[in-house]
Amino acid sequence: MAVYTHLGAEDMAALLAPYHLGDLVSAKGIAEGVSNSNWLIETARPAGETARFILTMYEFRIEIADLPYFLGLLDHLAAKGCPVPRSIHDDAGNLYRVVDTARGERALALIEFLPGVSLGDPTPGQARAVGAALATLHGAAADYPATRANGMGLAEWQRLAQECGADGLASIAPALAEMVAEHLPRLAAQWPTGLQTGVIHADLFPDNVLMQGETVTGLIDFYFACNDILAYDLAVTHAAWCFDASGEAFRPDLSAALLQGYASVRTLSTAEQAALPLLAQGAAMRFAMSRAYDWLNTPADALVTRKDPLAFARRLLFYADPANSGVFAA
Numbered sequence: 001m002a003v004y005t006h007l008g009a010e011d012m013a014a015l016l017a018p019y020h021l022g023d024l025v026s027a028k029g030i031a032e033g034v035s036n037s038n039w040l041i042e043t044a045r046p047a048g049e050t051a052r053f054i055l056t057m058y059e060f061r062i063e064i065a066d067l068p069y070f071l072g073l074l075d076h077l078a079a080k081g082c083p084v085p086r087s088i089h090d091d092a093g094n095l096y097r098v099v100d101t102a103r104g105e106r107a108l109a110l111i112e113f114l115p116g117v118s119l120g121d122p123t124p125g126q127a128r129a130v131g132a133a134l135a136t137l138h139g140a141a142a143d144y145p146a147t148r149a150n151g152m153g154l155a156e157w158q159r160l161a162q163e164c165g166a167d168g169l170a171s172i173a174p175a176l177a178e179m180v181a182e183h184l185p186r187l188a189a190q191w192p193t194g195l196q197t198g199v200i201h202a203d204l205f206p207d208n209v210l211m212q213g214e215t216v217t218g219l220i221d222f223y224f225a226c227n228d229i230l231a232y233d234l235a236v237t238h239a240a241w242c243f244d245a246s247g248e249a250f251r252p253d254l255s256a257a258l259l260q261g262y263a264s265v266r267t268l269s270t271a272e273q274a275a276l277p278l279l280a281q282g283a284a285m286r287f288a289m290s291r292a293y294d295w296l297n298t299p300a301d302a303l304v305t306r307k308d309p310l311a312f313a314r315r316l317l318f319y320a321d322p323a324n325s326g327v328f329a330a
């Protein structure tokens with residue numbers, strides 16, 4: 001569950017007052033998500049119609065100084081027609097507010113509620129739509145004026161691996177320690193330079209995409225967004241979408257559809273196309289390392305479920321295997 005801060009009805013009404021959204025009808029904690037407290041807010045306007053919003057209270061991991069980048073990006077993309085939630089500004093025009101809570105000072109922001117559901121078992125048609133939505137996002141963000149470095153790039157994978165230590169990684173599984181020892185130095189030595197960069201989502205997993213049928217109705221959770229290699233974002237999305245739920249079996253049908261969807265909107269350069277296998281190994285390393293670190297550092301009685309690092313260690317080995325080099329062929 002992810003509502004870390006309890007808010008009573010009066011607290012909630014007071015928090016929402018500067019937004020002039022109408023009368024508070026309901027505020028329901030949302031169980032999904034691990035980093036923030038989220039509520040679905042329903043309000044009634046004077047004319048009687050209801051409106052829905054998501055209220056997020058930032059609990060861990062997110063630097064307040066980064067909120068203008070994340071929330072400004074939502075407004076930039078929404079203004080260009082991308083299916084992302086607009087941020088709701090308070091009556092003074094602020095994108096976010098800092099409030100006192102029983103757990104100390106917290107930043108909070110309101111965004112538009114978007115319809116749709118996130119998928120457990122996507123179809124090729126849905127993967128194609130996600131690929132196209134990602135490429136559209138890359139194009140729409142091209143003139144976003146702010147920049148943010150990728151805090152989850154290669155240097156961070158190396159730091160996380162060091163924090164876990166070879167023994168820590170081996171305590172999860174010996175194969176994980178072996179995989180990191182073999183592949184992390186190689187990725188560092190071979191990581192591509194000179195590919196086109198821009199704003200990337202960097203975490204476009206199925207739980208961060210809302211869909212109705214084969215239509216993408218929401219791209220959400222932009223809290224890893226940053227400026228980095230555009231094709232790396234496609235590689236992240238590929239690693240997140242193109243394996244079955246067990247993380248074992250590659251799904252060529254989803255892979256082909258996702259890549260086709262992306263290419264239908266943005267043509268990859270020859271260099272990007274050639275780099276995809278390596279970028280996908282990097283993407284798999286990124287999630288293997290963040291999950292391994294969380295695995296070793298999340299107390300057993302924590303509210304959140306730890307995610308399996310091995311699912312991404314296996315994906316890295318899949319992408320590194322020359323027998324699979326045709327996966328990204330044009």
Ligand SMILES: Nc1ncnc2c1ncn2[C@@H]1O[C@H](COP(=O)(O)OP(=O)(O)OP(=O)(O)O)[C@@H](O)[C@H]1O
Pocket residue numbers: 002030032033034035036037038054085111112113114115118207208218220221223
């Ligand atoms: N704009 C939105 N419209 C509709 N539902 C939303 C919206 N934003 C968030 N949600 C819902 O809230 C849930 C949690 O949101 P989000 O993924 O942003 O939280 P988080 O704590 O940052 O998650 P994570 O575990 O990925 O770090 C989503 O799975 C989705 O169900």
Ligand SMILES: N[C@@H](CCO)C(=O)O
Pocket residue numbers: 203205287290291307
């Ligand atoms: N989407 C990530 C969590 C955010 O880093 C994962 O599944 O590991």
